[in-house]
Amino acid sequence: MLDWGRVHFFWAEVGQNFTRNIAMTLTAIGTIAISVVLLGVFLFLRSSFDAVMQNLVGQVAIAVYLRDDVKPAAISAMVQSLKADQRVDSVRFINKKSAMANLRKRLRGQMNLNVINTNPLPNTIIVHTKLPADVPLLAQELQHRPGVDVVNYGSGVTEKLLRTEAVFSAVGVGVIALLLIATSLIMFNTIRLTVFARQREIRIMQLVGATGWAVRWPFVFEGMLSGLVGATVGLLALSSGYRSLVPKLAINVPFIPFSVSAIPLHHLALELLAVGVLVGMLSSLLSVGRYLQTA
Amino acid sequence: MIVFRDVSLVYPNGVHALTDIVLSVARGEFLFLVGSSGQGKSSLLRCINREVRPTEGEVTVEGQSLAHLRNGDIPFLRRKVGVVFQDFKLLHQKTVWENVAYALQVTGASSRDVLRRVPRQLELVGIAHKSKMFPHELSGGEQQRTAIARSLVNNPLILLCDEPTGNLDPETSSEIMALLARINAKGTTMIVATHNQAIVDRMRRRVVRLVNGRITRDEERGRYHVGLG
Numbered sequence: 001m002l003d004w005g006r007v008h009f010f011w012a013e014v015g016q017n018f019t020r021n022i023a024m025t026l027t028a029i030g031t032i033a034i035s036v037v038l039l040g041v042f043l044f045l046r047s048s049f050d051a052v053m054q055n056l057v058g059q060v061a062i063a064v065y066l067r068d069d070v071k072p073a074a075i076s077a078m079v080q081s082l083k084a085d086q087r088v089d090s091v092r093f094i095n096k097k098s099a100m101a102n103l104r105k106r107l108r109g110q111m112n113l114n115v116i117n118t119n120p121l122p123n124t125i126i127v128h129t130k131l132p133a134d135v136p137l138l139a140q141e142l143q144h145r146p147g148v149d150v151v152n153y154g155s156g157v158t159e160k161l162l163r164t165e166a167v168f169s170a171v172g173v174g175v176i177a178l179l180l181i182a183t184s185l186i187m188f189n190t191i192r193l194t195v196f197a198r199q200r201e202i203r204i205m206q207l208v209g210a211t212g213w214a215v216r217w218p219f220v221f222e223g224m225l226s227g228l229v230g231a232t233v234g235l236l237a238l239s240s241g242y243r244s245l246v247p248k249l250a251i252n253v254p255f256i257p258f259s260v261s262a263i264p265l266h267h268l269a270l271e272l273l274a275v276g277v278l279v280g281m282l283s284s285l286l287s288v289g290r291y292l293q294t295a
Numbered sequence: 296m297i298v299f300r301d302v303s304l305v306y307p308n309g310v311h312a313l314t315d316i317v318l319s320v321a322r323g324e325f326l327f328l329v330g331s332s333g334q335g336k337s338s339l340l341r342c343i344n345r346e347v348r349p350t351e352g353e354v355t356v357e358g359q360s361l362a363h364l365r366n367g368d369i370p371f372l373r374r375k376v377g378v379v380f381q382d383f384k385l386l387h388q389k390t391v392w393e394n395v396a397y398a399l400q401v402t403g404a405s406s407r408d409v410l411r412r413v414p415r416q417l418e419l420v421g422i423a424h425k426s427k428m429f430p431h432e433l434s435g436g437e438q439q440r441t442a443i444a445r446s447l448v449n450n451p452l453i454l455l456c457d458e459p460t461g462n463l464d465p466e467t468s469s470e471i472m473a474l475l476a477r478i479n480a481k482g483t484t485m486i487v488a489t490h491n492q493a494i495v496d497r498m499r500r501r502v503v504r505l506v507n508g509r510i511t512r513d514e515e516r517g518r519y520h521v522g523l524g
Contacts, residue, residue, distance in 0.1 A: 005406020020388055204384050207344070209374035209449060210401035212367070 013218045017198070018225055024194045025226065031190040032230025032280065033237065035183035036272050040238040042179055043268055046172045053165045057132040060161065062139045062153040064125040068096075070147035075123060078145065082127055087134040092126040099124060122149060133162055184279045187230075191223055191283035195291070202291045212292050219284040227280020231273045238272075296322050297343060297453065297484070302352035304338055304508075312338035313508045316352070320486060322452070325479045325500045328488040329519055335508040336488035340455045343486070344376040345369050357452060374402055377446030377454045377483075381461035383438045385430040385445075391417070392426040395444045402449060416444040420474060436467035443474065453484040460491050468494060492519040 018025055066075060075093065082091045094102075099121040127142075129135050139153040195202075205215045297320040304313040313335045320326055328336045341347045342354050345361050354361045356372065364372065385394050396413045404412075417423040420440040430438050439459060446454060456475065460468035472487075472494050479485040489495060495502060495518065502517030503510055512521060 003405050005409065006400070006403075009400045009406070016388070200384070201386060204386060204397075205401050206370070207346075207373060207378050207384070208398035208401060208445065209370045209372075211370045211403075214370075214401050214403065 010218065014221045014225065017218060018222050021194065021197060024197055028187075028190045028194055028226045028280075029230040029233060032187050032227055032276050033234035035187055036231045036234025036276055037237050037241075039176075039179055039183055039275070040234065040268065040272055041241075042176065043271075044238075044242070046176065047268075049168065049172070053168065057161055057165055060132050060135050060154060060158050062127040062129070062135060062142065062151060064127065064142050064148055065122040065150045065152070066124070066147055067149045068122065070123065074147055075125075078147070079125060082125065085138075087129050087131065087138055088127055089130045090128045094124045094126065096121050096123050132158070132165075135162075180275070184275075184283075187227070187276075187279045188283040188286070191226060191280060192287040194222075194226075195219060195284065195287035199291055202288065206292070215292060216285060216288050219288045220281055223280040223282075223284025224277050225280070227276035227278070228273065230280070231276025234276070235269050235272060239269075296320065296355075296357060297486075298353075298355045299339075299342070300353045300355075302342060302349045302354055304335075304342065304347060305350045306347075311508055313342070313349070316508075316510060318503065318510065318513070320484060322357075322484055323479070323482050325476070325485045325498075326487070327495050327498075327500055327502045327517075328486060328505060329490070329495060329502055330505040331490070334505040336505055337457050338508070339505065340378075340457055340486065340488055343453065343455055344373050344378060370402070374449045375452050377449065377451035379439070379442050379446050379454065379456040379459045381458035383430070383435075383442040383462075385438055385441055387430050390427050390429055391422060391433070391441045391444075394430070394441055395448050398445045398448050412448055416448045419447070419478075420444045434467070435463050436470060439463065439467075439471050440474065443471075443478070447478065447483075451483065453486070454478065456485070456487040456489075458488060458490065460489065460494065465493065472498065495519040 064078075066078075079091055079093050082088050096119055100119045103121065104116075127138070129138060135153050135158055136155070139151045139155070142148055143151045202215055297318075299316045299318040302313055302316040303311070305311050316339065318339075328339060330336055338347065342349055342361075343356060345364060348361070357375065359372070361372070386397065389397060392413060395416055396409050399409045399412060414423060414426075417426055420443050422437055422440045422444060425433060425437060430441070433441065439462075443454075443459075454475070459475070460471055463471060468491060472491075475485055475487065476498065499516045499518070502512065502514050502519070504512035504521075514521070
């Protein structure tokens with residue numbers, strides 16, 4: 001049967017220790033909050049940058065220009081085979097008549113269209129891939145299909161764009177990893193100080209016969225609590241900063257999609273909370289472990 | 296029963312704390328460890344509750360060798376071996392009652408046990424009327440009584456006292472020693488490290504003298520200094 005007296009003792013210990021050394025607790029919470037804000041700002045910037053890159057890369061398409069002698073049946077077969085390709089997201093056929101109509105529409109009022117007596121525009125298939133990285137290879141394959149005159153996918157520019165995206169993505173992951181390590185170390189050291197301040201208590205617990213885990217648990221829960229409160233404070237700061245700054249940024253830097261909907265904010269919040277709680281818990285566990293080493 | 300077989304202890308900093316200690320303490324015995332500071336009295340006590348592990352030799356407590364005791368088993372040894380210190384080692388933010396209950400609570404005792412055993416120990420050491428006070432509101436003697444109650448609440452077989460009267464005036468020291476004698480009379484083995492010559496001479500119990508980590512004298516019904524009176 002559950003002994004409520006023992007449950008009460010445990011939580012009373014956690015609560016008492018949490019509030020007793022208030023300056024130390026607030027230092028730990030403050031450090032965690034600042035770490036979470038730093039991490040959050042960087043994650044947000046990275047998400048925004050990713051959105052810009054995805055937007056740019058997503059616009060990359062392959063234009064397949066066909067020779068005029070290709071029969072409609074062959075064109076239809078080519079469109080079907082592209083639709084069946086696993087790498088392809090969408091296929092759109094533009095016949096030379098509608099291409100000309102589009103051109104006339106675009107150039108109306110800008111030049112005298114009566115001078116164009118013939119239609120030099122070819123039948124065209126526009127292909128979007130699921131992954132931008134597949135564009136160069138697919139384009140090369142299409143170049144060798146019968147009836148294909150020219151394939152254009154912004155050769156050179158697309159590769160550069162893809163390389164830039166890959167580099168920034170890797171750098172982003174690296175910076176996040178470093179930031180995570182740095183903030184974890186700061187949090188760890190702060191919590192270690194709070195444990196250090198209670199060495200005497202740990203020794204007394206050991207001398208009266210408390211098992212290692214009986215000593216550890218209250219510290220572990222305090223660490224988790226510090227992590228949770230710190231991360232929540234950090235998230236509240238982030239959230240209010242986000243609400244007040246992002247609308248201004250969206251007006252002043254319109255080409256970057258700074259918007260609530262562009263970034264899964266609830267994921268970000270959950271991740272930051274998890275980091276706070278986990279680092280708080282591990283820091284306490286490791287710090288207490290040092291003082292528990294017996295002969 | 297506590298047995299030391301050729302025990303030596305060298306600390307990691309190279310200090311030889313104990314050398315070739317051979318000692319047996321029978322169950323229920325009262326023993327004074329005497330000697331000036333730094334002679335190894337505290338180190339000898341620390342071997343018994345496995346705060347330190349001898350570098351040579353073997354210590355057994357109630358038939359159990361401490362040489363190969365796993366870290367996980369040390370807390371259970373310590374429940375059999377209570378410790379009382381010169382500086383009391385009380386938790387300042389807890390009341391007298393809470394300090395004593397704490398020793399039970401961290402060892403996983405049920406709340407019914409806590410409610411049953413704490414008042415009994417407070418009565419035994421004569422501090423029940425101050426159970427709601429905090430350590431800083433108590434005299435030195437009262438703080439030491441609280442520490443003794445805490446060390447007894449798990450019903451240890453052995454009580455190790457490291458200079459228990461070191462911070463107390465002569466009258467209070469006598470009271471504390473009388474209390475320890477009463478506890479010993481109920482069957483708890485008592486090892487008291489002390490400088491207090493007057494008390495050792497008055498009580499005339501077994502006296503073991505340590506000099507430079509070696510036992511130089513082991514005398515039944517002894518005095519602090521040999522050849523006096």
